[in-house]
Amino acid sequence: MVSLDAIREARTAIAPHVHHTPVMGSSYLGSRAGAWVVLKLELFQKTGSFKARGVVNTLRQLSAEERARGVISLSAGNHAQALAWGASRFGISATIVMPSTAVPSKVAATRGYGGEVIQTDGDLLATALELQRVRGLTLVHPFDDPRVIAGQGTVGMEIMEQVPEADVVIVACGGGGLISGVAAAIKQRRPSVRVIGVEPEGAAAMTRSIAAGSPQRLASLDTIADGLAAPFAGTRNLAHCQAFVDDWILVSDREIVEGMRVLMERCKLLPEPAGAAAVVPLLAGRLAVPPGATIVPVICGGNVDLERLGGLL
Numbered sequence: 001m002v003s004l005d006a007i008r009e010a011r012t013a014i015a016p017h018v019h020h021t022p023v024m025g026s027s028y029l030g031s032r033a034g035a036w037v038v039l040k041l042e043l044f045q046k047t048g049s050f051k052a053r054g055v056v057n058t059l060r061q062l063s064a065e066e067r068a069r070g071v072i073s074l075s076a077g078n079h080a081q082a083l084a085w086g087a088s089r090f091g092i093s094a095t096i097v098m099p100s101t102a103v104p105s106k107v108a109a110t111r112g113y114g115g116e117v118i119q120t121d122g123d124l125l126a127t128a129l130e131l132q133r134v135r136g137l138t139l140v141h142p143f144d145d146p147r148v149i150a151g152q153g154t155v156g157m158e159i160m161e162q163v164p165e166a167d168v169v170i171v172a173c174g175g176g177g178l179i180s181g182v183a184a185a186i187k188q189r190r191p192s193v194r195v196i197g198v199e200p201e202g203a204a205a206m207t208r209s210i211a212a213g214s215p216q217r218l219a220s221l222d223t224i225a226d227g228l229a230a231p232f233a234g235t236r237n238l239a240h241c242q243a244f245v246d247d248w249i250l251v252s253d254r255e256i257v258e259g260m261r262v263l264m265e266r267c268k269l270l271p272e273p274a275g276a277a278a279v280v281p282l283l284a285g286r287l288a289v290p291p292g293a294t295i296v297p298v299i300c301g302g303n304v305d306l307e308r309l310g311g312l313l
Helices: 004-014 027-033 051-059 064-069 078-090 104-112 124-135 146-162 177-187 205-212 235-244 253-267 273-283 306-312
Strands: 023-025 036-041 071-074 094-099 116-120 168-172 194-200 247-251 294-299
Touching (some): 004 051, 004 146, 004 177, 027 036, 027 253, 036 146, 051 078, 051 146, 071 078, 071 124, 078 094, 094 104, 094 124, 104 116, 104 306, 116 124, 146 177, 146 235, 146 294, 168 273, 177 194, 177 235, 194 205, 194 273, 205 235, 205 247, 247 253, 253 273, 273 294
Parallel strands (some): 036 294, 168 194, 194 247
Antiparallel strands (some): 023 036
C-alpha cells in the first residue's frame, strides 16, 4: 500500500515539473446537490490531465540505464500524452501503444510531445509487453505501479489543503491510478472524509473487481469516456480501492454528456467525458449527503476532441 510519506515525497519531487491546480466553487452544482461543491481542476494540469503527476514521479526514479534504453506504455490517450511529454523533459525516448480507435487529437498530441505511437486493433498490454521484450524498454504502467499511484496521490494532498472542510471527494475511475492515490492520501490523513468512485456503466472494471474480490478483465468496452475505458483493474489499484474507497456509482454515457454540458454552460470549463463523470452523481441525485456538506469532484481531464464535441452534445 502506498504510504502518506511516499505521496509527500512525490509531491516535493514533482513540484518543479507540474502545476498545483486550482479549485473553484460552483453555486449551481451546489444547488443541485444541496451542498457546497468545490471542483478540483485537474483539466488545467500539464498535458490536460492528472496523468503528468504519476508519470513524472515514475520517470524521476528510473536508473540511468533504464533512461538510456527508453520507456514504453499503453494508453487510450491521456497517459500517452503525459508520458511523451514527461519523457522529453527527462531526455528519454518514449513508445506508446494506443488503440486504433484512439481519439485522433490525442494521438496527434502524443506525437507532438515527441512520443512514438504504435496503434493496434489487438490487446494493448500484450503488444506493449512484446515490444518491451524485443526492444529492452522499461514499462511505465498507466495505473498499476506504486510510483504512479503516489504521484496521483498528490491530487488528494492538494485537496486536503485547499478544501480542508471537505466531507466527500468524488473521483472517476478507469484503471484506478487516480482514485487509488487520492483515496490513499485522504484516508491516511483524514479517515472521516468519504471517497466515492465513479465508473461508466460500459467500462466498470473496478466495480466488478471489487464485487468479485479479484481483478477482472472486461470482454468489451462501451463508453464515450475513453479516459475511463480501461479493460481491466490493476492489482495494486484494487487493493487500494478495497481499503480506502467508501462507495461506487455507475453512470451512463447520457449522464456524462449532461455533466459535460453543465460544466461548459455553468462553470465555463471544457472537460472531456472522463473529466465530467465526477459531477454526474450530483446532477443525477444519486449521492446522499447531509445538507451543507462540502463535496469535491475531481475534474480529471480536459482533452476533449473538438472535432467530436458537437456530435456528443
